[in-house]
Amino acid sequence: MPGQSDGAPPQERGPTIATWAKRIGIALAALLVLAAATIALVIRHYEADLPSTHELKDYRPPQVTRILARDGTRLGEVFTERRTVVRIGEIPSQVKLAALAAEDAGFYEHAGLNYLGMLRALAVNLRSTRARQGASTITQQVVKNVLLTPDRTFNRKAREIILARKIEQELTKDEILELYLNKIYFGHGRYGVEEASRYYFGKSVRDVTLAEAALLVAIVKGPSVYSPRVNLERAVARRDFVLDQMQRKAFADEIQVAQAKQEPVVLAIETESLAELAPEVVAEAQRVLRELVGPAAQQGGYTITTTIDPAMQAAARASVRKNLDAYAKRHKLLGPLARSKKEPPAFEGTPAGHKVFRGVVTGADDARGTLSVRVGTLEGTVTLRGAQRYNxxxxxxxxxxxxxxxVRVSLIGPAPEPVVEAAAAGQEEDEDAAGEAGRAAPAGKPGKPAAPAPLRLELGPEGALVAIDVRTREIVALVGSYEAMRGGLDRATFARRQPGSTFKAFVYGYGIHARTLTPATILDTDPLAIAGYKPQNYDESEGKSPARLREAAAHSVNVAAVSALSRVGASNVVAFAGALGVQSKLGADLSLALGAYEVTPREMAAAYASIAAGGVHEQPVLITKIVGPGGVEIPLPPRPPGHRVMEEAEAYVLTSVLTSVVQSGTARQARSLGRPIAGKTGTTNQSKDTWFVGYSTDIACAVWTGYDDAAPLGSGETGAMAALPAFVDFMKQAHAKRPAADFPVPSGVVRVKIDPLTGLLAREGQEDAIEEVFVAGTEPTEEAQVPEADAGAEPADGVAPAEQQGTPPAPGEGPRPVEPGAAPAPVESEHAPEPGPLPTGETAPPPF
Structure with missing residues (x-):
C-alpha cells in the first residue's frame, strides 16, 4: 500500500530494543563472570607453587664476613656475595630519594603495582611478541631479585605481579625499600649500597653526599656501562639525569642539584689484591667460625677480631721474604739462571700430584711471557708474571x-690428557709410526701432544714465623709462606718439621726442673760413652767439645745433649715438652735430644713463650671476639686454664743458659738487637730444616726455613744462617719502641763462682773462676781441686764456631725413608746415628 512502512510499528520498537539490551547485558555479565572466573583460575594456577613471602620478614642475604686485626685494621674478607646489610634508618635520605626518583617515584603511594606503566609495557611487549619492557616498581624488583628469577617471560611476570601484591600486604614500605637497597648489584662484585659506597668512595653509605648518592643510584641501571671505574663520562651523565629526576619530583631543590652537578667525582683507591697482610689468619678465622656456627658461616655477616698486630705482621712477612731472598741470592736462584757444567739430574717419567720435580728449560716465548719446561714426558709452561720472587x-x-x-717446578692442577683423533674410515694405523701413543689410543690416530701443562717455579725454600706476646699469649704475627696468597699452605700452623737442636732447650729445661742438671753440670762429649747410640760432634774427637752444660748448649754439642737426656729420661722430657705446649706426638728415645720428632713452628713458639713467662703455660690465642650479623656476640670456646710447668727460678736459670747461645754461641748475630735475648738455633741433617726459636721479655718468636719436599738447603745453611736473620729483622721492628729490659731475677736463684773446667766451686783466689746461676739448693758444694802442674787439658770453651756440628753428608745423598713405626732418622746436623735403646732406670715425671 502506498505510503506504508516496511518496518515494525513504532509502538513495537521499544520492547525490541529493551529485549536486545537485556540480552547484551546478560551476555556482558556472563563475559564478566567468565573473565573473573578465568582470572581467578589463572591466579590460582600461578599461586599453586609460588614461594612464600613470609621468609622476607627474616630474609638474610649473603653478606661479607670481615676479619680484623686487634686495632680494627681489616685483614681480609670472606663472602659469596660482597654485601653488608644496613638498616633503613641508617641509610641517609639522599640515597633513598635518589633511588625513588630513578626507579619508582610513586613507591610510597601505590600498592605495589604501576598499572598505567604495566599497560604501556604490555602494549610494547605484544607488538614485539616477547617481553621487552617491564615497568617494574621497587616492590616488583624485590620480588624478582629475592623470590623469583630475573627471566623476562610472561609466566614469571604474572607470578611477580601476584607476589608484589602479597608483599605489600605483609611488609611495610620501609621494609621493602630496605630489602631493595641491600640487594641490588652495583658492579665489581659489590651488592647493596653499603659495599658500593665503600668500594667507590671509601666510606660508609651513611656519609655520602647528594652527588655521590645520585652516582650510586645511576650505576644500578647497568653496572657494566655506568660504573665510574669503567666509563666516568657516561657515569656522570647518568648521575646528572638522576639529579634532574630528583628536582622534577621535588626530592631536591634547584640549588642542591646545581651544587651536586658541580661536585667532582672522587673515587677511592682500589686496594684489592690477591696478596693479603695475613691470609693465614683469615683462613683460621674461617675454620673457627664454621666450627662455631656451622652452615650459617656461609651466609656471612660476621666480624671476627684477632690478636694480630698489623705493624708486627707486616714486619714478620717482610723479614721472612728478606731472609728467603737472601738465600736465593746466595744460591743464584734469581734470574738470569745460567746453565752450569754440572746440572742436577732431571726428572724422568710422567709427573703427577702436587710434588716438586726437576724439569729442563726447552724454550721461551717473550710475547707470552712464558718459559717452556719439559718434566719427564710432560711439556709445560711457566708464566713469569707469577714468578716475581725469582725475577x-x-x-x-x-x-x-x-x-x-x-729448574724445580710443580704442576698447577692435574696434567692434561693427550688429545686423540678418530681414524678416518678404512684407514689403518701404522703401529710402528704410532708407537706408544697409537697403542694407548687404538680407536683413533696417535694422540696429539697434550696442551702444555701450567707449571709453577719452585726454586727456593719456604719460611714460617710465629710471634707471641709473652704476657698475654696473644699471637701478634703469623706468617706461613713467602707468597701470602689465599688458599696457600700455612706452614707455621700445619707444617710438621724436625726441630733439630731447638729441642735441646726442653732436655736441659727438664734436667734443671728435676734438679738433675745445672748450668755447671759436666756432660759426656765422647760418643763412645753412650751405649747403643753414637751421636757425633762437629770435631768428632774426644775432649775438644765443651762439656759444661751452659757451653754445650751455647755451641749445640750433640753428644752432651744425648748424655743429658740419658740422665733425665726421654719419657720425662716428652711429658715436659707437652706441658710447655708441644702437642705433636713425640717418641721417647735418645734421638729426641736432637729434635728427631716433628713439630710445628707454632708449637715451638708457644713452648718457648712458656719458658719466657716464668714457666707458666697458657694456650696461645688468635681470635678474641666474633660478632654475628645481628650484632650479637658469638661465645668462643673457653680457654683452657694456664698451669705452671716450672718454678720461676728454674725458668730463669734455663733462660740464662739460652742467653749464652746469643752471647757466645751459635746465635751471636742476635746480639745486634742490643737487648737480652734467649734462644736456640736448630739445623737438621743435610740442612733440610733450619730454625731459630727465641724470646725477649716481651715477645717469643719461632722461625723455620726449609723446602716443602725436604730437599737439602745446601752446604753451610744452618739455623744461624737461614733462619736467625729473619728473627733478628723481625724482633728489631717489634721492639722499635720498647725499652731494653733484662730478664727479671726471681727469688730462689743464687749465684756462685765455679771452676769452668769441672763445674765445682771455685778455689779461694782462683783467677779463671766464673760466676754461674743456680736454683737455690742445686749449687755445687764441693771445691775444685788444684790441677796438676803437667795437666795440659784443652780449654773447656774451645769449640768450632759453627752450629752445624756434624759429619757432612756424602755427595748426592738424598733423604732416607723411614720405615712405618720406626723411630725417625737422626736430624740435627750435629749428626747423630740411628736412635738407640732407651736408657734404663727412668723415673716417672713429676706433675707439671
Missing part, C-alpha cells in the same frame, strides 16, 4: 733462563 728485575723469559737449565 725481581722483570727479565723476559729468553733472558731469564738458559735452554737446558734444570
Amino acid at each position: 725481581p728485575n722483570g727479565l723476559p723469559p729468553s733472558k731469564f733462563a738458559d735452554v737446558d737449565k734444570v
